[in-house]
Amino acid sequence: MKQHAIGIFDSGVGGLTVCHELIRRLPNERFIYLGDTARVPYGTKSPATVTQYALEAATFLQGQGIKLLVVACNTASAVALPELREKLKLPVIGVLEPGARAAVAGGGCRIGVVGTEGTINSGSYERSLRSLAPEATVFSAACPLFVPLAEEGWAEHPVTRDVAGEYLAPLLRKKIDTLVFGCTHYPLLRKAIRSTVGPDIELVDSAASTATEVADLLYSEGLMAGEGEGEQQFFVTDVPTRFRRIGSSFLGAELHVVTQVHIG
Amino acid sequence: MKQHAIGIFDSGVGGLTVCHELIRRLPNERFIYLGDTARVPYGTKSPATVTQYALEAATFLQGQGIKLLVVACNTASAVALPELREKLKLPVIGVLEPGARAAVAGGGCRIGVVGTEGTINSGSYERSLRSLAPEATVFSAACPLFVPLAEEGWAEHPVTRDVAGEYLAPLLRKKIDTLVFGCTHYPLLRKAIRSTVGPDIELVDSAASTATEVADLLYSEGLMAGEGEGEQQFFVTDVPTRFRRIGSSFLGAELHVVTQVHIG
Numbered sequence: 001m002k003q004h005a006i007g008i009f010d011s012g013v014g015g016l017t018v019c020h021e022l023i024r025r026l027p028n029e030r031f032i033y034l035g036d037t038a039r040v041p042y043g044t045k046s047p048a049t050v051t052q053y054a055l056e057a058a059t060f061l062q063g064q065g066i067k068l069l070v071v072a073c074n075t076a077s078a079v080a081l082p083e084l085r086e087k088l089k090l091p092v093i094g095v096l097e098p099g100a101r102a103a104v105a106g107g108g109c110r111i112g113v114v115g116t117e118g119t120i121n122s123g124s125y126e127r128s129l130r131s132l133a134p135e136a137t138v139f140s141a142a143c144p145l146f147v148p149l150a151e152e153g154w155a156e157h158p159v160t161r162d163v164a165g166e167y168l169a170p171l172l173r174k175k176i177d178t179l180v181f182g183c184t185h186y187p188l189l190r191k192a193i194r195s196t197v198g199p200d201i202e203l204v205d206s207a208a209s210t211a212t213e214v215a216d217l218l219y220s221e222g223l224m225a226g227e228g229e230g231e232q233q234f235f236v237t238d239v240p241t242r243f244r245r246i247g248s249s250f251l252g253a254e255l256h257v258v259t260q261v262h263i264g
Numbered sequence: 265m266k267q268h269a270i271g272i273f274d275s276g277v278g279g280l281t282v283c284h285e286l287i288r289r290l291p292n293e294r295f296i297y298l299g300d301t302a303r304v305p306y307g308t309k310s311p312a313t314v315t316q317y318a319l320e321a322a323t324f325l326q327g328q329g330i331k332l333l334v335v336a337c338n339t340a341s342a343v344a345l346p347e348l349r350e351k352l353k354l355p356v357i358g359v360l361e362p363g364a365r366a367a368v369a370g371g372g373c374r375i376g377v378v379g380t381e382g383t384i385n386s387g388s389y390e391r392s393l394r395s396l397a398p399e400a401t402v403f404s405a406a407c408p409l410f411v412p413l414a415e416e417g418w419a420e421h422p423v424t425r426d427v428a429g430e431y432l433a434p435l436l437r438k439k440i441d442t443l444v445f446g447c448t449h450y451p452l453l454r455k456a457i458r459s460t461v462g463p464d465i466e467l468v469d470s471a472a473s474t475a476t477e478v479a480d481l482l483y484s485e486g487l488m489a490g491e492g493e494g495e496q497q498f499f500v501t502d503v504p505t506r507f508r509r510i511g512s513s514f515l516g517a518e519l520h521v522v523t524q525v526h527i528g
Binding site: 037038039040044045046048049117144145147148149151152154158159162163166238239241242 | 313
């Protein structure tokens, strides 16, 4: 079981920012990543549809013989986690709870959350943050253009700073002290977001805390891989061309071998 | 057969701009519209995946007893039309050829085309324009942010003008005299695009010429509905909330009844 891979899935390339952190943190592990690029994005779709897609993705990864599933997509983490945990015979870790924990650990008491429409409308971050820090006040904002801007490669484009200015203004008026990136695409926009919010607001993304949670769980369950060269396999549900081209900036490395599979 | 409906499909809301023109032009007809909102967008997906989705959508509409299918999606028109025509026992009209014909009818000889990545990469507009007007020179540009900007309701936002400026600059440098909207979302951005290109460039969208082609075909085949009150039915593959909210500005009318269906 220790030698089994860790499964990671996302609607597309965004989860590669989490994959990057997992590889850095757990260099001996084998990772199998699935991007559901034939049906991306999840952020504009309904909870029922996202849950169905997430179950199909998870079933594919379970069939690959994984020891743990990481849901590296905030929208799926926000709406599908209970059903995934019920249906799979595996530990399942989402990115939302680690993100919320990281925000609270920073000591923030006026916490802003940005994410897709699906994530924000679900109210899952608010619930998670309120249960961890009942004294904190939470403000949230959907930022639908952030994903297409990140995928367009306009991370440092003036347009991205303008869009960030517009989306974040209502949160800044609320005097937030912490801003949670509730979408795995947003770390690519960190510079534009930082220049919009100024130097004093704590920016939190869930990749590092998700990696910590995965490491802790592997350790406590005795599932950590032994010494050795880790490896990664990448699967997508549409042809790999665009995933390979766009994904490398999310992973921080070239994506050499990407295989198309049919799921669902 | 005359009383049968006209089927229209698109990946989501964009085709409602074509539906609007069809209703205006053919007020006695019954229309059945399907938006594949569970898998939208098509513009970033591969020809094989788009073709599969288009066949599933067309099969659903054929099952509703339609007399004619309008593919109100440029990406699907660009990549899936031959297979749709082969597999369906119905006349099939896409938006791409009518758009190309309208551009050529305007007398343009330096024609710019803007569209999704899928439409532009297919080269279908270039082929269609070259066959209609071998003397014309065609320049094209993918504009991936236009669809999310239109769906965000930022049609007249300064950011949209900045994005249009950046995407259209290479075409303006080529001294185009005509610009074809190779995506059914783009008519919503007409003002921002007009202010970017100035008053002298002919802007062509395929809705009107598609409606003309549909009317001509109904007439020549003796399929035109008799006098009477036309009506419309709207189906989507995800829950209707977002389609209803965003779609009304595309249709130019409220979307009261929208029904979710499962296809594929």
